[in-house]
Amino acid sequence: MKHEAGLSQRGEREPTAADFARAKASVVAGRGVDHVVVGQWLLTWGQPGRKKFKDWLADQNG
Template sequence: MKHEPGIFEERDEEADAASIARARADIAAGRYHDHEVVAEWLKTWGKPGRLPFREWLAARNG
């Protein structure tokens, strides 16, 4: 029996290239946050009052 690849097994080279290009453009434009900041926000998951990242960041930066 031949293996039929699932939807997550097939690569979409065009979509991958577009995603990488968007990521590089965001970084070049300064639209990123340090790992430490994102890790701090992730620690709020599953806790009461968790906020979406942008709201949490605004409250954190006062």
């Protein structure tokens, strides 16, 4: 698959508090969430205590 311009690759940067704040507002509004935040949540898959996305997001700083 060819890399598309404008799409960052996994691990390129960590989400900031502002990213988490925007994600929380987007969830409340019923919109999508930036991939940098979803990518962090996906890293919790297979880990003990894994939470549903909305519950995990509520615990994040931002």
